[in-house]
Amino acid sequence: MAAGRGHVTEGDSGEQMGSPKVIILLSVVIGVLFAAGGCTSPGVPGGGSPQTEQESSAAPGGLAPGGSVLPDTGLGRAEGVTLQASVDTSRVTVGDPITYILTLTRPAASEAIIPAPDSALGKFEVRKWEQLPEEVLADGRVTDGRECVLSCFEIGEQEIPPLEIGLISVAGETTALRTLPVPIVVQRISPADAEEIKDIKELIYPPRRFPLRQVLIGLLAVGLAAGAVLSFRRRGLFAPQEEGPAPPSLPPHEIAYHDLERIAGLDLVERGLYKAYYTEVSEVIRRYIGGRYGIATMELTTGELLASMRQIEVEREHIVLFGQFLARCDLVKFAKFLPPREEMKAEVHRARELVDATRVVEPGPEPEALEVASSSRSGEVQA
CATH class of the missing domain: 2.60.40.680 (Immunoglobulin-like)
Structure with a gap:
């Protein structure tokens, strides 16, 4: 009996020696199930999906949804x-x-x-x-x-x-x-804010009447004027006068001096007519440039005028002086810039100095020519 028990014990021991094969097989099965169960991957801590993490970090430029950015219109540095x-x-x-x-x-x-x-x-x-x-x-x-x-x-x-x-x-x-x-x-205006469009009313014309009285008064006035002209002609009051010789032409700088003196006497700054004052002064300088250098200046902008002066090779120093002066005038004429009153009064003096610095030195004109030019310009616009 003792020997039999020992044999049985040896057989049980042999079965136990074969159990590692079962353990290995179970380990393989468990490993497969473990991999198919979606456990945490070593590369993605916490079990998160790589797809989800990439989407959450893809914020475009850091702008919040619905952000509004106005266009940057900066230019030139x-x-x-x-x-x-x-x-x-x-x-x-x-x-x-x-x-x-x-x-x-x-x-x-x-x-x-x-x-x-x-x-x-x-x-x-x-x-x-x-x-x-x-x-x-x-x-x-x-x-x-x-x-x-x-x-x-x-x-x-x-x-x-x-x-x-x-x-x-x-x-x-x-x-x-x-x-x-x-x-x-x-x-568009939203329909809730829109008002009902009403029909256009018909035009109401005043009753037409023949203006007989006005026609008779007009004919009478024309007749009186024609009779007066005929009467004066018979008396020789309207006889054509013989034109004398044309006055000698003045150099551009003399005309500019006279015009600047006339503007100074208008007191435009004291009367608050700043734009008219700078318009008059700038036109005097433009006419002077046209006569001095032979350029059609009155229809050109300041930039076009300076470019034309460069094309005919005017001295660079003169171009700078003219450009700065006309730019100050343009600021008042077009940009509504108002310098101090004393500085505005000094523009006539600056214009005269500008003419002095750029004039052509020639023999002075006859006194009669200056008087004729003064009388011809005495009827210019009084602001």
Whole structure:
């Protein structure tokens, strides 16, 4: 019995020796199930999906949803010059006001020509145009600004067109700067705000009457005037007079001196007629340039005039002097810039000094010629 138990024990021991095969098989099955169960991957801690993590980190530029960015219309940064046009809103209802601000940062020694637009700027109606206070920056540059209120009555995507300004450097070089177009979306008035459109009423015409009385009075006046002319002719009052010899022509600088003296006597600055004053003075200098250099100046802009002077090789120093003077006049005429009163009064003296510096030295004219020229210009516009 003891030997039999020992045999049985040996057989049980043999079965136990075969159990590692079962364990290995179970380990393989469990490993397969474990891999198919979607357990955590070593490359993705926490069991998160790589797809989800990539989408969550793909924020475009860090902008919040629904963010609105107005177009950057900056232009030109050469030599510390920047020009920027901006609006307070890029989406309006038809007819609503749009505030359009133009900002120019320039060196303090330069001069800017910012013309005011006419009644319209492209498809936008100009309702107000005013100059903003000038500011001096910490680096010494100067900031000029203009504020314009616009309205548009055309629905859809519109553009405020580019606005061109001029910049005159210390050397007299004129540079044209242009803003970028600013997009504006003009929307319809919502039906809740719209009013009912009423029919156009018919025109009411006044009763037509033949103006017999007015016709008779007119015929009588014409008859009296014709009789008076015939009577004066018979008496020799309207006899044609013989024309004498033409007065000798004056040099351009003498004509300019006389015209400047006439303008000084009009007291336009004291009467508050600043634009008329600067218009008169600038036209005198333009006529002088035309006579002095043989250029048709009255129909040219200041930039075109200076370019024409460069083409005929006028001295560079003279071009700089003329450019700075005409630029100051343009600021008052077109940009509504108002310098101090004493500085405005001195423009006539500056114009005379400009003529003195650029005139051609010739023998003086006869006194009679100057008197004839004075009488011929005495009937010019009195503001």
